[in-house]
Amino acid sequence: MKRSIPDSIVIAGHADHDLLSALAREITQRAGGDAALGAKFSAMLRQCVDDVIMTPKTGRRSYDELEKTEKTYIGTRVEIELRAMLNLPKGKLDTSILGRDVDIKNTMGSNWMIPTEAIGHPCILVAADEVRALCYLGLFIARPAYLTQGQNKDAKKSVSALGFANILWLLRDHPYPPNFWRTVPPDVVARIFEGRTGNQRMANLFREVQRIPITRDVVEAVAQQQDFMRRIRSDKGRGTRDHLAREGILLLSGHYDAPLITGLGLPPCSGSEFVSYRARSQAEADLAAAHGIALDWQPTG
Known part of the structure; x- marks a missing residue:
């Protein structure tokens, strides 16, 4: 994840404050409170990554050694595990919270790729920093003004520098269990x-x-x-x-x-x-x- 993340400007009076705050309260309540959310979320992320690395069977010890398809699968696994952890239903996008369709995006890098179908909708942003052993959980409305102008071949856009300030963080720079085998x-x-x-x-x-x-x-x-x-x-x-x-x-x-x-x-x-x-x-x-x-x-x- 980026080492320099701007402070969130999602405060009272911000266009996204009421919706994102309501979603944040629902997620935190479903997890069992702030402390439980941090503990469960970080452990869930660690498990998702380690189960794909499979050190005892493959001899691999880090995320960087995974195949491209395996890295993609981690995002799918995180989506499934996060829904299960919070007891959330499947939605038209990845899930539904308080009657709103919500997309779940995961990255092991410094940004997220937002698909066209998620534009205008709330997104749960998940990130794990393997090197610094930190993890992140944020909420974000994928407004065009918060996304980059450029896009990849699948028409997905990234969160812009301005967009990062419009993320409401539930967990930011949160301790994340290091991959045991890296130690x-x-x-x-x-x-x-x-x-x-x-x-x-x-x-x-x-x-x-x-x-x-x-x-x-x-x-x-x-x-x-x-x-x-x-x-x-x-x-x-x-x-x-x-x-x-x-x-x-x-x-x-x-x-x-x-x-x-x-x-x-x-x-x-x-x-x-x-x-x-x-x-x-x-x-x-x-x-x-x-x-x-x-x-x-x-x-x-």
Whole structure:
């Protein structure tokens, strides 16, 4: 997305203020409030992109490696997922809100392409900035005065510089979960996927990446097993957690092990995240034992 976005001029008295404000209130209410909108929207975008990159299966680690048709599909996927997230119906355009036909446009670049059928109608503008890990959600009336004069071969126009000021932002420069695999060095990724079984790959993941919350989606992708949650827990000495504990490494769940995560000074984890940590002292091993996890801990050095 553009690094310099003008402040919105959609305030009381603006021609689009009443309609866009009403749409914004409806969207926010459907999401469950401002905080819920930010959390759900950013997670939904991350999922849409990661499901197309498919790092564990393809070896690709970034949006830039996708084929043109895959990039196009992300826009379709975002449209479908956004409607589902907000429980919105299909409309004559992409959806209908408060009885108004609304188009949904997504970009991973710096602008949106507005089709002729959307001109004069409200648009939901969605953007994800993979490099800066930021996302955007705005509302906009696709008036001709807000669009560029030039158009592409499909007669689609972009939002003009003037048009950007006429966007009502629901989320602007909002934190967006980075692509996990962009944060991991290539040699580490290779070692993770050297494992032949789901247990081996998960153990490699949590050996290699410690003190960093890892989402359930990443774990599932690495495990490539339907019963991966069973394997990540203690499983009569056979689970990933059991194998790592024998090496002095804790594998903790944000849902079940929050007190121990806090006690060890690890980053907070959501209920669907996991974090690993190699105990560094007998006191930490004792703390783990007090929370029901027995480690085979030995001093190093």
